[in-house]
Amino acid sequence: MYTQALNSSEGEDRNVEDAARAAQFQARIDAEERIEPNDWMPAAYRKTLTRQISQHAHSEIVGMLPEGNWITRAPSLRRKAALLAKVQDECGHGLYLYAAAETLGTSREELVDLMLAGKAKYSSIFNYPTLTWADIGTIGWLVDGAAIMNQIPLCRCSYGPYARAMIRVCKEESFHQRQGFEIMLTLCRGTDEQKAMAQDALNRWWWPVLMMFGPPDQASQHSDTSTKWKIKRFSNDELRQKFVDATVPQAQYLGLTIPDPGMKQNEAGNWEYSAIDWEEFKQVLAGNGPCNRDRLAARRKAHEDGAWVREAAMAYAEKRRQRSALQAAE
Amino acid sequence: MTVANIQVSETPLVLYTLRRADDALILGHRLSEWCGHAPMMEEDMALANMGLDLLGQARELYSYAAKVEGRDNDEDKFAYLRDVRQYRNLLLLEQPNGDFARTMVRQFFYATFADLYWRAMMRSTDATLAAIAAKSEKESAYHVRHTSEWIVRLGDGTEESHARAQSAIDELWAFTGEMFAVDDSERGLIDAGIAIDPATLHPQWLKTVTGVVGEATLALPKNDWMQQGGRSGRHSEHLGHLLGELQSMPRTFPGATW
Numbered sequence: 001m002y003t004q005a006l007n008s009s010e011g012e013d014r015n016v017e018d019a020a021r022a023a024q025f026q027a028r029i030d031a032e033e034r035i036e037p038n039d040w041m042p043a044a045y046r047k048t049l050t051r052q053i054s055q056h057a058h059s060e061i062v063g064m065l066p067e068g069n070w071i072t073r074a075p076s077l078r079r080k081a082a083l084l085a086k087v088q089d090e091c092g093h094g095l096y097l098y099a100a101a102e103t104l105g106t107s108r109e110e111l112v113d114l115m116l117a118g119k120a121k122y123s124s125i126f127n128y129p130t131l132t133w134a135d136i137g138t139i140g141w142l143v144d145g146a147a148i149m150n151q152i153p154l155c156r157c158s159y160g161p162y163a164r165a166m167i168r169v170c171k172e173e174s175f176h177q178r179q180g181f182e183i184m185l186t187l188c189r190g191t192d193e194q195k196a197m198a199q200d201a202l203n204r205w206w207w208p209v210l211m212m213f214g215p216p217d218q219a220s221q222h223s224d225t226s227t228k229w230k231i232k233r234f235s236n237d238e239l240r241q242k243f244v245d246a247t248v249p250q251a252q253y254l255g256l257t258i259p260d261p262g263m264k265q266n267e268a269g270n271w272e273y274s275a276i277d278w279e280e281f282k283q284v285l286a287g288n289g290p291c292n293r294d295r296l297a298a299r300r301k302a303h304e305d306g307a308w309v310r311e312a313a314m315a316y317a318e319k320r321r322q323r324s325a326l327q328a329a330e
Numbered sequence: 331m332t333v334a335n336i337q338v339s340e341t342p343l344v345l346y347t348l349r350r351a352d353d354a355l356i357l358g359h360r361l362s363e364w365c366g367h368a369p370m371m372e373e374d375m376a377l378a379n380m381g382l383d384l385l386g387q388a389r390e391l392y393s394y395a396a397k398v399e400g401r402d403n404d405e406d407k408f409a410y411l412r413d414v415r416q417y418r419n420l421l422l423l424e425q426p427n428g429d430f431a432r433t434m435v436r437q438f439f440y441a442t443f444a445d446l447y448w449r450a451m452m453r454s455t456d457a458t459l460a461a462i463a464a465k466s467e468k469e470s471a472y473h474v475r476h477t478s479e480w481i482v483r484l485g486d487g488t489e490e491s492h493a494r495a496q497s498a499i500d501e502l503w504a505f506t507g508e509m510f511a512v513d514d515s516e517r518g519l520i521d522a523g524i525a526i527d528p529a530t531l532h533p534q535w536l537k538t539v540t541g542v543v544g545e546a547t548l549a550l551p552k553n554d555w556m557q558q559g560g561r562s563g564r565h566s567e568h569l570g571h572l573l574g575e576l577q578s579m580p581r582t583f584p585g586a587t588w
Contacts, residue, residue, distance in 0.1 A: 064365065064374075065366050068365045068366035068367075071362045071363075071365055072359065072362060072363055072575050072576060073575055073576070073578050073579055074579070075579035075583075075588035076406045076410075076580075076588045077355075077385065077388065077389050077392070077405050077406055077409055078389075079588055080362070080385060081382060081385045081386065081389070084362050084365060084378055084385065085378075085382055087365050087366065087378070088365070088374075088375055088378035088379070088382070091371055091374045091375050091378070092375060094371060095372070095375070098371075133579060183588075186587065186588060187588075190586055190587055190588075191583070191585075191586050193583060193586070194583070194586055298366070298367070301367070302366070302368065302369070305367075305369065305429070305430075306368065306369025306373075306430065307369075308488065308491055308494070309370070309373075309430045309484070310369060310370060311487070311488050311490075311491070312483055312484050312487025312488050312490070313483050313487065315487045315488045315491075316482070316483040316486055316487040319486060
């Protein structure tokens with residue numbers, strides 16, 4: 001569904017790279033050329049992208065869990081089918097993204113193992129629980145809305161396979177976002193209980209959604225290289241502001257109140273929001289969010305429970321290979 | 331505002347249509363329980379796909395049942411406001427997912443039947459049912475292909491997968507007979523050319539199932555005792571729990587629109 005502040009790179013590795021090739025590489029980036037899998041690239045570029053794309057893929061897969069939590073309880077058959085299709089789309093996004101990451105030389109299995117071992121991150125937003133049906137509307141409206149803000153610029157990312165995957169992902173995300181808004185609109189036009197459910201969901205999700213854009217610019221350590229490599233085109237705060245400015249009128253249209261009494265519009269027309277509680281963000285990243293343990297446990301269980309199935313598929317494929325080799329020899 | 335169960339006028343055509351709609355909804359719901367928890371991502375996609383096909387079939391069938399019944403029921407009232415005793419699905423389809431082998435065997439038994447059934451129903455004299463059948467047959471054909479491949483992989487895979495697949499067959503076999511049973515209510519529709527007689531499909535079904543099970547180095551049980559009751563609302567204990575979850579929202583917030 002979404003990648004957050006994954007724009008960090010490991011230390012400089014320029015000393016081991018050929019300076020002339022690095023200069024040529026940078027010239028291609030500056031000329032807005034796409035870098036393809038077989039092209040030469042600095043090791044740090046490869047590493048940064050592998051991490052960013054795989055964290056994005058993990059987010060899609062872990063992101064299936066909070067929404068999947070409501071598939072069996074969706075309140076109408078139309079909503080049930082739409083939600084199942086949506087969560088299936090997230091799985092599809094995970095698949096293309098792992099495939100894009102694999103073009104950089106690390107297999108899906110290795111990447112997934114890192115996530116299951118708790119060594120790779122996924123978006124912090126999925127460590128919050130979906131308590132009511134309104135959470136499903138809110139995730140579509142705000143979480144997917146924030147994801148789109150982040151991902152539209154990634155369609156122009158310098159790495160070709162990632163950029164192309166993002167084009168397709170963005171199309172589907174904007175559909176999900178409209179679907180989420182429509183769920184909210186239905187709730188807000190419904191009974192008092194439904195409207196209260198919508199407001200409660202907004203209250204719980206608003207601040208975690210703002211955190212999705214990552215730490216404030218002055219605290220963000222590694223944006224420079226990512227910007228230079230045209231992986232990242234806007235800063236965290238720029239994207240966050242764009243998101244807030246787009247969302248405030250939508251909340252007004254719904255008749256919902258953004259849980260930030262200090263929020264005001266400045267002369268330039270931007271909505272200024274109050275200070276974000278970065279301590280909460282830090283805690284969630286450190287594994288102390290409300291659902292971190294449940295999410296990892298659910299992924300590990302699916303992986304472990306499915307091991308015998310994957311082994312059977314491999315064993316059968318091997319038997320078939322041997323049989324056809326035998327037939328060919330006869 | 332009420333959460334009471336709806337009343338349904340179960341004329342033969344309404345009952346017939348609800349039975350097939352309930353089949354599709356209950357199995358679709360079971361498949362949707364896998365979402366996010368499948369053994370591999372490709373299979374997460376495939377299970378959701380099959381679930382979505384079935385939910386789509388259910389919605390069309392419920393809408394048609396509502397039209398035929400001509401009261402103020404609709405797809406959601408049929409799905410959300412009938413209790414266990416009013417549900418008409420096959421017992422096979424409400425059985426819990428169990429492990430992946432159990433889910434695949436359940437799907438394989440049903441899809442192999444549904445594919446033959448809907449293909450034959452394309453000749454129904456009822457134009458709506460014939461149209462639903464044409465769409466459902468295409469979908470079922472894919473479900474047969476997908477599940478057959480898995481039955482073979484699991485049966486002829488590892489010792490463990492073989493044992494799990496065989497156990498799934500042994501546990502679910504007794505629920506397959508109900509697919510071919512016909513009661514008086516349905517007999518009239520068969521005579522009128524609106525429905526087809528599922529018993530006529532049994533030889534072909536058995537042939538396909540035996541073929542795949544044999545290729546998978548698995549065996550069908552010798553015990554031919556068959557459980558029945560789903561079509562008249564005598565279900566296993568599992569269905570009540572499924573409905574408790576499925577219906578929780580409309581039961582908790584009566585009269586709300588979602």
